[in-house]
Amino acid sequence: MDFALSEERRMLVETLERYLRDRYPIETRHAASASENGYSREVWEALAELGAVGAMFPADAGGFGGEGEDISLVFEELGKALTVEPFLANLLGGTALALAGGQQGLLDNVIAGVTTVTLAHGEPASRYALHHVETRAEGGRLTGRKAVVPNGDSADHIVVSARVSGDVDAPEGLGLYLVEAGAEGLSRRGYATVDGGRAAEITLENTPATPLGEPGQAGDLIERIVARGVLAASAEAVGLMQVCCDTTLEYLKTRKQFGRSIGGFQALQHRMVEMVMELEQTRSAVMLAAASLDAERADRERALSAAKNLAGRAGRMIAEEAIQLHGGIAMTWEYPLPHFAKRLVMIDHLFGDTDHHLERFRNFA
C-alpha cells in the first residue's frame, strides 16, 4: 500500500499545473468559453503537446497512460483551472475509438490535438439510463436524436450510439458508429451550458456512418466508456472542490466584518471544516475508483458509483457553502468562485446524479 505518485505522473501533474497556472488565468478561460467553439484551440493544442490528451489513453492505443490514475490526475488539474477545453468529449469519443479499434489514425490525430471527437450517446428521453437508445441504425445509416452532446457543436468527428435491434432500454443490440461532422442528414444545434462549456442537440436523418466494432455488441463497450467519463467527472469535481475550499478559506481569513476577520467566527470555522472533510472523502473515493477502473465489473462499478455519488453530494454541499460563506460577492459573475461552483453542480448532471449512483452502488452489491 502506497499512496505516493510515480515520478512520471508527478511530472505530468506538475507540468499541467504550471501551464494552467501561468497561461490559463480566469480571464483566458472566460474568453475561451465565450468564443465561438467555447474553448481555445491554442490552449487545447498546447495541452495536447504537453501530453494531457495522450495521458488519457493506453500505449496500445497510441497514448502513454490510460489507467484510472492517469485520467483522474489529469481531470483533477483541469478542474482546478476550470478548463473548458474539450477533454471530456475527447476522452469519451477517443475511448470509443480505442476500445472498438480500427481507427488508429484518427485516434493518433486526436491525441496529437489535430482533430477532435466526441460521443453522442444520451438522447432526449434517456435521462441517465445507460442503454436507452432510440436512434436506429439501418443499412449503415443512422436516424435519431442525441441530447446534450459535449462539444457536439464543434467536434470534427462524432461517435454515435445507435440501436440495431432490441427494446429501447436493452443493453443488447447496440452499435457504435463514426460520423463526420459534415455528414449528410446531420444537423447540430449548439449552445452554451450553465458551466461555461458547449454542447449540442444532434439530429441524424439517414446519416451515413462507419461501424466501430461489431454492430449490436456495443452495450458493454458503452458501459466501459461511460465508466471513464464517471471517473473523469468525479476527479474534475475534486479539483473544483479544492478551489472552492481554498478560495473560501482565503476569504474567511481576509474578509472583515463587525470589526474582525470572519474566519474568527466559530460557526463558520466548523462549516469550513466540514467542507474540507467532504472534499477529502470525495478525494478518497476517487482514488479508489481510479484504482478500480480495470477491476472486475461489480468492483469497478461500485467504486465508480461511490465516487460519483460523493462528487454530487459533497459537490453540492461545497458549492453551496462556498457561496454562502462568501456572501454577496460570490453571487457576481465577475468573481471566479461561482463559476467553479456552477461547474461543480453541473457535474451532478453528467452520467447520472447522486441518487442515480446511490441506486447503482447498491445494485452492484
Next chain:
Amino acid sequence: MDFALSEERRMLVETLERYLRDRYPIETRHAASASENGYSREVWEALAELGAVGAMFPADAGGFGGEGEDISLVFEELGKALTVEPFLANLLGGTALALAGGQQGLLDNVIAGVTTVTLAHGEPASRYALHHVETRAEGGRLTGRKAVVPNGDSADHIVVSARVSGDVDAPEGLGLYLVEAGAEGLSRRGYATVDGGRAAEITLENTPATPLGEPGQAGDLIERIVARGVLAASAEAVGLMQVCCDTTLEYLKTRKQFGRSIGGFQALQHRMVEMVMELEQTRSAVMLAAASLDAERADRERALSAAKNLAGRAGRMIAEEAIQLHGGIAMTWEYPLPHFAKRLVMIDHLFGDTDHHLERFRNFA
C-alpha cells in the same frame, strides 16, 4: 384563523402542568418506572381525577373532549413531564371501545381511572404494517401472538385485533375483541422498555373474547384508533423536544469551559437555533394534525404522517444534539435529560417511523 386555546383547554393544560410540576418530579417518575407495573397507580388516578383521561374521549363516549386538540394538548404535557402512566395504552384501548361501542360501562371506568385497558394490535412480524394481523378469531376464541403491547403486562382489559378472514395484510376481514387479562389461554411476558415504560409480548391460545363491533369490519376502525395514537405520540414528542431544548439552552448558559459560558460559542448557538427551529416545525405539524383528526381520510392521514415524520426526524436531531451539546453529563443515568432523549427516540418506533410516514404521506397525495 386563530391559534389561541379556548378557555376550557387552557385550564386543562394549566391544571395538568401544575400537577405534574408539583407532584411528579423526575425522582417520582423514576420510582414509578421502576415499580412492578412501571407506573404509579396513585398518579394515574390523580390525573384521571383532574380530567386528563376524560379529555381524550368525546362526550358521547363519556368523556369531555376527544378532539385532536384535546389529545395533543394532554400528550404534550405528559411529554414535558416524561410521564410513564398508561395514557397511550388507555387512549388506544379506550378509543377502540368508544368507536366500536357497546362497552360504555367499561369505558366509564377507564375514564374514571378505576380500570385500565390497552390495545394489542402489532405482531412479531407486522413491523409497522397497519393491517398485518396473523392472530385468528374462530368461534369467539383467539389464537396468536401480539408484540410490544403498551402496558400489556398490567392492563386489566385488552382489546385484541384478530383476523376473521383474508390474507395477513388485508384491511378486510379484521375484528376487534375484548379480552380479560386473566382469560384462559392468555399469557403475558412483561418487560421494561428503553424509555422507562412497560410493554408485553402476549400469547393467545384459544382465548375467549368478546367481539367489539361487527367482526370482519374493523380495518377502518383500526386506522382511526392508530390515527389517535400517531397524534398522541407526535404531541408527546413536542413536549419532550421542548424539555430537551430548554434544558440544553439552560446548560449552555450556565456551563463554563475555557473560561467562558459555552453558550457564547457561535457554533453551539447556531446549532441551538436549529434545534428550536425543528421544534417549532414539529409543533406546527402537530397543530395541523390535531386539526385534521376528523377531516376526510386523505387529509387526515397526510397531516398525521407529516407530524409523525417530523416527530421522528426532528426528534432524533434534537435528542442527539441535546446530548452532544451537553457532553458527558448527558450520558449519565442520574441526569434527567437523557431519559427525555430516550423516550423521544423511542417514539420513532411507535406506529411507524419517520420513513414509514414519509412513504405514507406521499401515498395519500
Next chain:
Amino acid sequence: MQIRFSPEEEAFRAEVREWLGGALPPALAEKVKGAKRLTKADYELWHAKLHERGWLAPSWPEEWGGTGWTPAQKHIFEEECVRANAPRVVPFGITMLGPVLIKFGTEAQKAHYLPRILDGTDWWCQGYSEPGAGSDLASLKTRAVRDGDHYVVNGQKTWTTLGHHADWMFCLVRTDPQAAKPQEGISFLLIDMASPGVEVRPIITLDGEHEVNEVFLTDVRVPAGNLVGEENRGWTCAKYLLTHERTNIAGVSYSKSGLAHLKRLAAKQKSGGKPLAEDPLFAARMAQVEIDLTALEIFNLRLVSAAGKGQAPGAESSLLKIKGTEVRQEITDLLRRAIGPYAMPYVPEAFDEGYNAEPIGPEDAMPLAKGYFNMRKLSIYGGSNEIQKNIVSKQLLGL
C-alpha cells in the same frame, strides 16, 4: 384554536382571486410563470393595476392609501398574487420607504412622496449595502457632509436592486464619523438619482443576469430637506424598516408554486421507464420538502395570527426566514435535478420577450439550473441566514 381561515377570510380570498382573474394580463402571468425577464413597463403596468384597485399598499394606514386589512387578509392577498403568477410589487417604495416616511417623515415629506409612490411617478431603490459591509450595516462608509442647506454625499452603494430603473434612492449615510458607536452618526437621506454625481453601474450576477447595481456617489448635493427623521438617528429608521412586516418573509407561496411546478415536471419526466415522480428516492425527497413546507406554512400562520392580535413578530420571523429560504432552495435544487442532463443548456436570450425558438429539453426546463443558482441569494440577502441565527440566538434564546 381554529387553524383554518374563517368564512369571511375565505370570501376575501375569493374576491382577490376573482379580481386577479380579470386584472392580470395572461401574457404577463405567463412571463412570470416561465421565469422570463420582466421589463420596466411590466412592473409599472401591474403597479398601476393595483393602485387603481386600491390594493397597492396593504401595509400603509388607510389615510395614506392603505387597505385596512388584517394580517390574515394581507397574507391571503400575497398568497393569491403569487398563485396567480402576478409580478411582485417592487418593494422599495411601497414596503420599505412608505412605512418609514409614515413613521418618521415630516408632514410635507409624506404629502409629497407618498402619493408619488402610489401613482408610480417615483421608482425607488435602496441604498443600504456597501462594498465591505454586507450584513454589517453599522460599518458603512458613505459620507454626507453638511454644506449650507445641502448635504454633500460621497461613497458607494451596492446590490441596488433595479437601481437602473430608479428615480430616487433612500440611503443610509454617515453624518458623524466621530460617533461613540458605529451605528450612531448615521442618517437616512433621500437622493434624486438624476442628481449630478450619481452613477449606476450594473452588477452581472452568477447566472448572467442584470438585476442589481452599484451606485457611485461623487459630490452629490442633496437638499437638507431630504433628511428623514433626525440627523444621526438614521439607524432608528433602518431598524424599523428591518423589523416591519416580516410575517411573509418565509416565501411560503413561492415554495408552493415551486413545489407544484416540481410535481408537474416529475410526473412528466421519465426515469428508467417510469415517471420520475414514482422513483422512490426522488419521490421521498419531494415528500420530505413538502412536509417541511406544510409545517412551515402553519408556523407562518401562527405568526400571522399573533400579528392579528397586535403581537409584533420578533425573532420568530428570523426562524421563518431561515426555514423558508431552506425550503425554497431545496425545491430549486430538486427542480434542477428533475430534468437530468437538460439542466445544462444555457441560452440567455430565451428569457427575453419574443424569443420563439423551440425550447431545448423539456418544457420549462431552461430557467431551472439558472434559477437554482440565482436563488442562492435567498439565504444571503435581507440579513444572511447566519445573521438571522445570531438574532434568534441573542433575542429569542438569550445566548
Next chain:
Amino acid sequence: MQIRFSPEEEAFRAEVREWLGGALPPALAEKVKGAKRLTKADYELWHAKLHERGWLAPSWPEEWGGTGWTPAQKHIFEEECVRANAPRVVPFGITMLGPVLIKFGTEAQKAHYLPRILDGTDWWCQGYSEPGAGSDLASLKTRAVRDGDHYVVNGQKTWTTLGHHADWMFCLVRTDPQAAKPQEGISFLLIDMASPGVEVRPIITLDGEHEVNEVFLTDVRVPAGNLVGEENRGWTCAKYLLTHERTNIAGVSYSKSGLAHLKRLAAKQKSGGKPLAEDPLFAARMAQVEIDLTALEIFNLRLVSAAGKGQAPGAESSLLKIKGTEVRQEITDLLRRAIGPYAMPYVPEAFDEGYNAEPIGPEDAMPLAKGYFNMRKLSIYGGSNEIQKNIVSKQLLGL
C-alpha cells in the same frame, strides 16, 4: 500509487487471522458479537493471550516488548481483531501510559511498570477528566501538594473507564496553581488505587450500564517517585499521549462489523411483505453510509500510508475522528431503526453471561437501541467532535 495492500501485507493478514482463529475462544467472540457484558476475567484472558503471542503492544519499541510492525501492519492487526470479535485491549496501560513512560519515564519507572503492564499485573485507568472540565483539560482542579517525599492529592476525577477494575491510575494533577497559563503547573502522577483516600464510585450511564466511574481523592499520599517527567510539565505528557497513534481513531473496522450486522438484519426483517433490505428508502440509507465508510477507509489508509513514511498524523486525524464517529453513529441509528417496534424492549439481565431466556424480538435485536444510545459517547469523549473541529480549524486551516 498502490491502493491495495502488498502481498507481504496480505500474508501478514493471513497470519493474524489464522492465529486469531486458534487463540480467541469462540464463546468469548460470541459475547463480543452479541454485545454482552465482559467480565474482568474476559479482558484478562485476552490480554494474556496477546501477551503470550507477543502482540500485545504493537506501538511500543521492540526493546520493551513491541512488535516492530509498520503502521500498515498495525492497521491490519486491529482490523482483524475487530473482524474476529476479539475483546478490545483495555487501552490505558498499553496504548496510553506505556508510550508516555517510554518517552518521559525514568529507567527505573520503565523497568518497573512496563513489564507489569504487559503481564497484566497492573490494571491501569486514566485520571484526566474532572467534573467541570470535560474537553477543557487545562482547567483541572485536582491539587497535589508536596509534603516531604510525597505529594498529597485532593480532588475528583470522572469518566474513569473500568476504574472499578484498576490497580493504578495515571493522573493529571495541579502542582502549581500560580502558573502563568492554566496548562502550566500540571504534573503527571501515578497513583496506587489501593492508597488510603482513593474512593471509586460508579457512574451509571444512560443505557443503565456501569463502565465508567468517579474517583474521589482525599489526602492521598503519593510517593514523589511516582512523578513522570518534570514537575509542572505534565501537560507535555498529556499532549504527547493525545497525539500518539491516532491513525486508528476512525473505528473503520467497527463500522464494517456494524454494517455487516445491519445488512444481515435488514435481509431478514420484513417490511410490507418484502425484506427491509429491499425497501428503497432503507436501502438508500444503508448504501449512503456504506459509501461514506468506503471513502473513509481509503482516507484512513492514506494516513496509515503517510505514517509508514514517517509523517506524523496531524490534524487530519481529527477529521478521521469526526467522520469515523459520524459513520459509526449513523450505523447504530440504522440498526435501531431496522428492528422496528422491537427496539423498545429493555432487559438488562439479557446482557449477562448465562442468560438463557428466549430473546424478545428478532435475534440480536436486544442490544441495538441500547447500543445506539451508548454510542452517543463516541462524539463526546476522546476530545468531543467540536474540539476536533476547533483543532482542524486552527492547525490545518489556520483559522
